[in-house]
Amino acid sequence: MDFIDLKTQYAALKDRIAERMQHVLDHGQYIMGPEVAELEAALADRTGARHCITVSSGTEALLISLMALNLQPGDEVITSPFTFAATAEVIVLLGGKPVWVDVEADTGLIDATQIEAAITPRTRAIMPVSLYGQTPDMDAINAIAARHGNLPVIEDAAQSFGATYRDRQSCNLSTFGCTSFFPSKPLGCYGDGGAIFTSDDALAQACREIRLHGQSKRYTHTRVGVGGRMDTLQCAIVLAKLERFDWEVQERLVRGQLYNAACDAAGIARIHQRAERTSVFGQYTVRVAQREQVQERLKAAGIPTAVHYPVPMHRQPAYAGLCDRPTPVADRLAGEVMSLPMSADLTLAQQDAVMQALRDAVAA
Template identity: 65%
Template sequence: MEFTDLRTQYLQLKDEINERIQRVLDHGQYIMGPEVEELESRLCALTGAAHCITVASGTEALLIALMAIGIRPGDEVITTPFSFVATAEVIVLLGAKPVFVDIEPDTCNISAAGIAKAVTSRTRAIIPVSLYGQPADMDQINAVAAEYGLVVIEDGAQSMGASYKGRSSCNLSTIGCTSFFPSKPLGCYGDGGAIFTSDPRLAAAMREIRVHGQSRRYVHTRVGVGGRMDTLQCAVVLAKLPRFEWELEQRRRLAERYAVILGDRVETVRVRPGRSSAFAQYTVMVDDRDRVRKYLTDLGIPVAVHYPVPIPQQPAYAAVSLDAHCPVASRAAERVLSLPMSPYLEESSVAFIGDSLLAATGGPPI
């Protein structure tokens, strides 16, 4: 049993993936080859966004988005304390300050109700994270942003394929960002990411920033980065796209099976009405996590913790987090545990995992 079964996925898609890679090897355009534009077009169709800019990673997507809206030293960006560190990392790299708003206890997403209280005269943007694959309350977040003249950048690194009130993740705000890290719901075989927007001015700026700020070859109109997604990685994602909707349905079906087995005997991250999750992870919350984790791993069940330490408590971020007060995130960090989740996970394995978790937490299996 694997936590994320990329091996089986490759075997299922071997011919398509190999054919796509071979095509790149044959034409030899490893940087900005035709697969880049093709993937961007396909992703626009998938999300409904007018523009897609593929980039080198999900982190690079967030960084380029912040650069495009002009984030500078001294600015503030409101975000969640409970995410992979890249969400705050890019803010600090630009000399701005991350302002952390605590999370909802049932979704582990940023609490939209607390955002307005965190806005100051220096606030420029909000970065909600669609954690574990489920978007945050984007209507309320967008409303706060509109009231104060802020830009919303959805960190959809885990939520490609999810939806909020019928709209696709990564097309829920001014800018959406995603990651194609191999373990994501839609992943490549290295690093990769994408930025989405329906604002043509921002799209043009982000395309320039992606290639060292060039408007045309050797004409640098703005400061940029080397942020291109290479052609081979685009080819891998293109090979996976035709099966992506099926894989999402499998993830959701297995999540429903987990939910039935666990019932109300184990606390789980909840999917709110009007939203769907890509289930990048299936995450539960348990007391005495170390003991439960050992019990499961001793049975050969791979589990993971996303995330054991909130960002404001990380040593590198202590200096910019002195005023952070996030008790819900701190409590979640002590209790969250992610179970195996993959479109290729057998239902019998889900039953074994669920029953084992019930046994580990003291509840009788079904």
């Protein structure tokens, strides 16, 4: 059993992917070809955001967004320590300081009730992280930002493209939405890729220039920028996958709900989804004691697992000491979370096998 079944997905989309890629090979515009603008228009339309700017990775999406906001050395960005390193590294690369706010015990998402206490005169932005396919409480976060001088809010939506919050799409919930098309994501390409979403015209223009080495036109470098373009071939692959994406989101929801019911019946703690939100179940995550032993038992039964994330950012050597705000819930979750096989093509028989093995492993 695969942890994420990309092979079955490819088999279903093989012809369309081949057609899309062949079209790129025929026209030969491998950088900024017509598929780039086509994908941007399709993604903007899907989310409702005015602008979509494709970029070379989800990390680059966060970095370019902060550069568009002109983050300066010493500026503070409030975020969650329970995340992948990309969230923090883009802040530090620009000379900023990540300010950790603890997470909710049942969701792993940043606790909006603790954000206001972390705001200082140096706060430049708030970067809430969507996790396991679900967004944080974005209305509460936006309200806090508005009370403090309309602080920009950047949704790190690397795991939640396709999810909704109060019937609005992830990536169109704040100043910026940034997502990733890494192959394991719910909507992934076959390499690196990402996108920035915003409805602010000036910020969108800044992002477009920054991703092209700061060029406002060829060889006119208006800003300091990066080489942050998404390859035309990768855009073509995402366009092919987008044709099946609505179906995949629905299938992920069904499988997530089946996992939820099975975990609740077995008394196995899990990550919860809020009633006003949908999840794309980028991962399906439970909480277990003695995690390493449980993982070994599942491995012996042929069930792959993964941990997102075993060490929170404030415990990582490169980031230790940057911020001393306590985050006990993030520390606890980091020692308990474990993700199970999840994809739109996961069969009911496979899910039953996973849950039986999990029940046995936890009981042993």
